Amino acid sequence: MGNSSQAALAAHALAKRLSGHHIIDGRFVPAISGTTFPVINPATGKEIGCAANGSAEDVDLAVTVASKAQAAWAQTSARARGKALNECARRLAEHAEEIAQLLALETGKAIRTESRGEANLVGECFSFYGGLTSELKGETVPFDPKMLTLTQREPIGVVAAIIPWNAPLMLMALKIAPAIAAGNTVVIKSAEEAPLAVLRVIEIVNEVLPAGVANILSGDGPGCGAPLVAHPKVRKVTFTGSVDTGKYIAQAAAEKLIPVTLELGGKSPMIVMGDADLDKAVEGAVSGMRFTRQGQSCTAASRMFVHESIIDVFVEKVKAKVNAMKMGDPLDESTDIGTIISRAQFDRVHSYIQLGELVPGAQSHHLSNVPSDPAFKDGLFVQPVMFTGISNDHQLSREEIFGPVTCVIAFKDYEDVIQQANDSDFALAATIWTNNMKLAMDATQRLQAGLVQVNQNIVVQPGLSYGGLKQSGLGKEASLEAMLEHFTHKKTIIINLA
Ligand code: ADP
Ligand code: MG
Numbered sequence: 001m002g003n004s005s006q007a008a009l010a011a012h013a014l015a016k017r018l019s020g021h022h023i024i025d026g027r028f029v030p031a032i033s034g035t036t037f038p039v040i041n042p043a044t045g046k047e048i049g050c051a052a053n054g055s056a057e058d059v060d061l062a063v064t065v066a067s068k069a070q071a072a073w074a075q076t077s078a079r080a081r082g083k084a085l086n087e088c089a090r091r092l093a094e095h096a097e098e099i100a101q102l103l104a105l106e107t108g109k110a111i112r113t114e115s116r117g118e119a120n121l122v123g124e125c126f127s128f129y130g131g132l133t134s135e136l137k138g139e140t141v142p143f144d145p146k147m148l149t150l151t152q153r154e155p156i157g158v159v160a161a162i163i164p165w166n167a168p169l170m171l172m173a174l175k176i177a178p179a180i181a182a183g184n185t186v187v188i189k190s191a192e193e194a195p196l197a198v199l200r201v202i203e204i205v206n207e208v209l210p211a212g213v214a215n216i217l218s219g220d221g222p223g224c225g226a227p228l229v230a231h232p233k234v235r236k237v238t239f240t241g242s243v244d245t246g247k248y249i250a251q252a253a254a255e256k257l258i259p260v261t262l263e264l265g266g267k268s269p270m271i272v273m274g275d276a277d278l279d280k281a282v283e284g285a286v287s288g289m290r291f292t293r294q295g296q297s298c299t300a301a302s303r304m305f306v307h308e309s310i311i312d313v314f315v316e317k318v319k320a321k322v323n324a325m326k327m328g329d330p331l332d333e334s335t336d337i338g339t340i341i342s343r344a345q346f347d348r349v350h351s352y353i354q355l356g357e358l359v360p361g362a363q364s365h366h367l368s369n370v371p372s373d374p375a376f377k378d379g380l381f382v383q384p385v386m387f388t389g390i391s392n393d394h395q396l397s398r399e400e401i402f403g404p405v406t407c408v409i410a411f412k413d414y415e416d417v418i419q420q421a422n423d424s425d426f427a428l429a430a431t432i433w434t435n436n437m438k439l440a441m442d443a444t445q446r447l448q449a450g451l452v453q454v455n456q457n458i459v460v461q462p463g464l465s466y467g468g469l470k471q472s473g474l475g476k477e478a479s480l481e482a483m484l485e486h487f488t489h490k491k492t493i494i495i496n497l498a
Contacts (some may be wrong), residue, residue, distance in 0.1 A: 004331060004332060004333055007097075007101045007331065008101070008105070008331045010098060010101065011098070011101040011102045011104070011105045011331070012048060012105065014098060014101075014102050014196075014200065015039065015048040015049040015102060015105060015106065015196050016048075016049050018049065018196050018199050018200060018203075019036070019039070019049035019050045019051070019196075020036045020049075020050050020051065020052050021052055021199065022052045022054060022058060022062065022215070022216060022217045022218060023199065023202050023203060023206060023214075023215060023216045024058070024061055024062045024065055024212075024215050024217075025065040025069075025211045025212045025215070026206045026210075026211030026212065027211070028203075029052075030052055031052040031053050031054055031055065031058055031219070032055065032057040032058055032061070033053060033055055033057070033058075035052075035053040036050035036051060036052055036053050037050060037051055037053050037192065037218075037220075038050050039051055039106055039195060039196055040106075040342075041105055041106065041108070042107065042108035042338075042339040042340065042341055042342060042379065042380045043108050043329060043330050043331075043338065043339050043376055043379040043380070043381075044375065044376060044378060044379060045378035045379065045380075048105055048106060048196075049196060051190075051192075051195035051196070051199075051218035051219075052217070052218050052219070053218070053219055053220075053223070053224075054189070054217040054218055054219030054223070054224035055219065055223050055224060055227070056223075056224075056227035058217055058219070058224070059187070059217065059224060059227045059228045059231055060227075060231065062187045062215045062217055063158055063160075063187055063228070063231045063233045063234055064233065065211075065212045065215060066158045066185040066186065066187050066212055066213075066215050066233075067157070067158050067185070067233045068212060069185045069210060069211065069212025069213050070155070070157055070158055070183075070184065070185040070212075072210065073155075073180075073183055073184075073185055073210060073213050074154070074155050074183040074184075076183070076210075078133040078134055078136055078183075079133065079134065081133050081180070081181055081183065082129075082130045082131065082132070082133035082134070082181065083130070084130075084208050084209055085126045085127070085129055085130030085133075085177060085180065085181055086126070086127055086130035086131070087208045088123075088126045088130070088204070088205045088208045088209065089123040089124070089126035089127035089130060090123070091204050091205075091207060091208065092122050092123035092126060092201065092204055092205070093120070093123040095200070095204055096116070096119040096120050096122070096123060097116070097119070098200070099119040099122070099169065099197055099200055099201060100115040100116040100118070100119035100120075101115070101331065102196055102197045102200060103115040103118060103119060103168070103169060103194075103197040104330040104331050104338070105330070105331065106193075106194055106195075106196050106197060107165060107168070107193070107194050107197075107330075107338075107341055108294075108330045108338040108339030108340065108341060108379070108380065109293060109330060109338050110292060110330045110332075110335045110336060110337060110338040111330060111331055111332070111333065111335070112333050112334075112335065112336075113292035113293075113335075113336050113337070114292055114293050114338065115330070118167055118169050118170050119169055119197075121169070121170045121173065121462075122169050122170065122172075122173040122201055124462055125170070125173035125174060125177045125462050125478075126173065126177045126205075128177070128462035128463065129177040129178050129180075129181040129462075129483060130177075130181065132178075132181060132480055132483060133181050133182075135480055135483075135484070136153045136181075136182055136183075136483075136484070136488065137153065138150055138151035138152040138153055138490065138491075139151050141492070143494070145497075146496070146497050146498045147494050147495065147496055147497060147498075148494070148495040148497055149492065149493070149494045149495075150492075150493050151490045151491065151492050151493070152490070152491045152493060153182070153484065153488040153489075153490055153491075154183070154488060154489055154490075154491055155182050155183030155184040155487065155488060156182075156184055156235045156236045156259075156487060156488065156489055157184060157185075157233070157234075157235035157236070158184065158185055158186070158187060158233050158234050158235055158236075159175075159176075159179040159184045159185070159186045159187075159234070159235070159236045159237075159238060159487065160186075160187050160188075160189065160228045160229060160231075160234045160236070160237045160238070161175040161176055161179070161186050161187070161188045161189070161237075161238050161239075162188075162189045162225050162228070162229070162237065162238070162239045162240075162241065162249070163175070163188065163189070163190060163191055163198070163239075163240055163241075164191050164240050164241045164242075165191035165192075165193035165194040165341050165342075166293070166296040166297060166298075166341070166402070167293075167297070168190065168191055168194040168197060168198050169197055169198060169201060170460070171240045171263070172188060172190075172198050172201065173201075174460070174462075174466075174477045174478050174482075175188075175238045175240075175261075175477070176188065176214060178477075178482055178483035178486070178487050179236075179238070179487045180209070180213060180214065181483060181487075182483055182484075182487040182488050183488075184236070184487055185212060185213045185214070185215075186213070186214055186215065187215045187216070187217065187228060187234070188202065188214075188215065188216040188217065189216075189217050189218075189219065189224055189225045189228050190216060190217070190218045191241075192218070192219075192220050192221075193341050193342050194341070195218040198216065199216060199218070202214050202215075202216040221245060225245075225249075226252065229249050229252045229253060230252055230255075230256070232256070234256075234258070235258055236258055236259050236260070236261075236486075236487070237249055237253050237258065237259075237260045237261075238260070238261040238475075238477075238486065239260065239261065239262050239263070240262075240263040240264075240298075241263075241264070242264065242265065243264045243265050243400075243471050246262040246264045246473065249262070250262060250474075259486070260474065260475075261467075261473075261474060261475035261476075261477070261486050262473040262474045262475065263298065263466075263467060263468070263472075263473045263475075263477060264298070264426075264468070264471060264472050264473040265298055265400040265402075265426055265428070265471060265472060266298045266299055266300070266302075266400060266426045266428030266429060266468060266472055267302055267303055267397070267398065267399070267400055267424050267425070267426045267428075268288075268299050268300060268301050268302065268303065268426070268428055268429040268430055268431075268449070269301070269303045269304075269305055269420075269421035269424070269430050269431075269447070270284070270285060270288055270301035270303070270304045270305065270430075270431045270432075270433070270457070271305045271417055271418075271421060271430070271431065271432040271433065271434075271443065272285075272304065272305065272306045272307060272310070272314060272433045272434075273307055273414070273432070273433060273434035273436065273439065274307035274309045274310055275434055275435050275436055276307075276310075276433035276434050276435065276455075277433070277435065277455070278310060278313065278314065278317065279317070280433070280455060281314065281433040282314065282317040282318055282321060283321075284301075284431065284433060284455075284456065284457045285301060285304060285314075285318050285406075286318060286321050286322060287457055288300070288301035288431060288457035289301045289302065289304075289384075289404070289406050291322055291325065291336075291337060291384050291404055292325070292336055292337055292338075293338075294337065294338065294339065294340050294382065294384075294403060294404045295384070295401070295402065295403045295404035295405060295406070296340070296341065296345075296402055296403065298400075298428055298472075299428055299429040299451070299459070299460075300402075300406075301406065301431065301457060302400070302401065302405070302406050302407065303392065303397055303406070303407055303409065303421070303424070304406055304407065304408045304409065305392075305409050305410075305411050305417045305420060305421060306408055306409070306410060306411070307410075307411060307412070308410040308411065308412055311388070311408065311410045314408070315365070315386065315388060315408055318386065318408075319365055319367055319386065322367040322368055322384055322386075323367050323368055325337055325367075325368050326368070327368050327369060327370055327371055327381055327383075328371040328373070328376065329371070329373070329375075329376065337368060337384070337404075339379050339380040339381050339382075340380040340381075340382055340403060341380070342380070343380065345380075345402065345403065346380045346382065348401075348402075348403070349382055349401060349402070349403030349404070349405065350382070352396060352399075352401045352403065352405055353385050353405060355395065355396060356385070356387045356390060356396050356405070356407075359387075359389070359390050359394060359396070361389045362387055362388070362389040362390045363387065363388045363389050364385050364386070364387050365385065365386040365387075365388070366383040366384075366385055367383055367384045367385070367386065368383055368384055369383070370382075370383060382403060382404060383404075384404035384405070384406075385404065385405045385406075386406055386408055387405070387406070387407045387408065388407075388408050388410075390407045390409070391409065392407075392409055392420045392423060393423075394407075397409070398424065398425065400426070414439065418443065418446050418447065421447060422446075422447065422448045424470075425470055425471045426468065426470055426471050426472045427448040427449050427450065427468050427469035427470040427471075427472050428449060428450055428451070428467075428468035428469075428472040428473075429449050429450065429451040429452070429453075429468070430447040430448075430449040430451070430452050430453075431452070431453045431454070431455075431456070431457045432444075432447070432452070432453075432454055432455075433454075433455055434454075434455070440454045440455070448469060448470070449468065449469070450465075450466065450467045450468040450469060450472065450476075451464075451466060460477075460478055461478065462478055462479075463478070463479060463480075464478055464479060465477075465478060465479040465481050465482060466478040466479070466482075467482075
């Protein structure tokens with residue numbers, strides 16, 4: 001038996017072991033209702049295990065536990081909390097490979113191109129915040145010489161972290177590592193489609209953290225997520241997901257007057273000027289569109305504006321690159337592109353592709369090939385599609401598809417392309433590709449986005465603030481600023497010296 005099939009067997013066994021549990025107060029517990037829902041391998045359509053079906057009762061238990069644990073956790077010194085996070089990071093790194101295999105199994109994200117990198121980021125994120133706890137400091141304020149005035153950063157309390165399925169490990173880590181570092185405790189609600197790899201991460205961090213600091217529930221949005229947001233002891237919600245759910249959560253949080261951080265959708269422009277280094281831009285288009293993740297990324301470069309003088313050769317070169325990529329078994333090391341997450345998303349992506357194909361003058365380029373192996377005949381594989389001839393005002397260019405579908409739009413004029421790039425309901429990320437640095441710098445000033453890159457398109461990194469404007473959300477993640485602004489409040493203290 002090869003190493004990769006051994007790894008697959010181990011991932012299946014791990015999925016079985018984790019099945020049907022939340023982690024509350026450091027222990028595996030089933031849902032109080034006793035019910036579960038299935039977890040499906042999207043590459044085969046087969047059930048690999050199940051998840052506890054959380055409801056308001058489980059939420060109440062988890063939040064009560066987290067609330068009790070919070071007082072003691074906040075009393076732990078900042079340095080001790082940092083050390084604990086670093087020890088979590090060390091153990092997460094030790095187990096990164098098994099976590100990656102499990103992620104690939106439950107989400108269909110290819111092991112070599114996606115799942116392994118994501119699993120490694122979890123430990124990175126814990127060590128990043130583990131090193132920052134001494135930055136949780138306040139100031140002295142020059143208010144009155146007779147009054148010693150200072151500010152102090154304090155944790156908020158119990159934080160609810162509601163996460164999606166597209167990058168569940170990374171997005172969970174970006175939320176809980178800064179929250180816990182700052183002295184909060186957390187109750188996570190995992191996504192229905194990807195509850196297991198995140199559960200393994202929380203099992204590991206519970207070997208280090210005091211019981212009740214990191215709790216995780218599985219369940220659906222209305223039945224488990226909504227009561228979590230509404231629970232009176234939850235004092236902050238951090239959410240990544242769809243715009244509609246984000247707005248719903250913001251409204252529910254407003255009822256309690258608690259702060260929210262929202263990372264929502266994107267429709268990120270990639271501008272390729274006529275003088276760009278074409279091969280670099282083509283590489284950037286392939287990685288930027290996250291073809292290896294089936295385009296299931298908030299920052300996917302799903303609107304590619306390419307100067308009319310180079311658009312034909314650009315399209316041919318991107319086609320050649322994606323055609324050379326192998327779609328197949330997510331657990332196979334040679335696979336570049338795995339599957340779509342779920343049948344519902346699969347149907348949604350197809351409906352957008354059909355819509356695009358009806359646009360007069362549009363051309364669709366279907367790339368790579370779905371695997372022919374009968375073992376994957378029920379797998380949710382979709383050929384990536386590049387559309388040309390669809391304008392920026394069409395629905396396909398305006399709505400987030402969250403699949404491997406991109407519109408390549410020709411432009412003539414720089415002013416016009418900046419205006420088109422900004423003409424979107426979203427404002428998460430943008431890139432520009434040119435050798436004209438003056439123009440590139442102008443674009444960095446004028447593109448509306450939380451993240452603008454020139455001649456590259458790298459993904460979220462611990463240390464760099466990440467978060468969008470407009471319908472893309474509220475607040476920042478991944479940085480020191482994110483921890484300070486979103487997981488603490490500042491108390492002002494005045495001591496009368498007279
Ligand atoms: P999608 O359904 O397209 O994957 P969502 O934004 O609905 O995207 O899901 C992201 C996360 O939000 C998931 O964990 C989901 O269960 C959760 N969620 C969905 N609806 C609600 C809700 N009403 N309240 C709280 N959480 C929700
Ligand atoms: Mg939903």
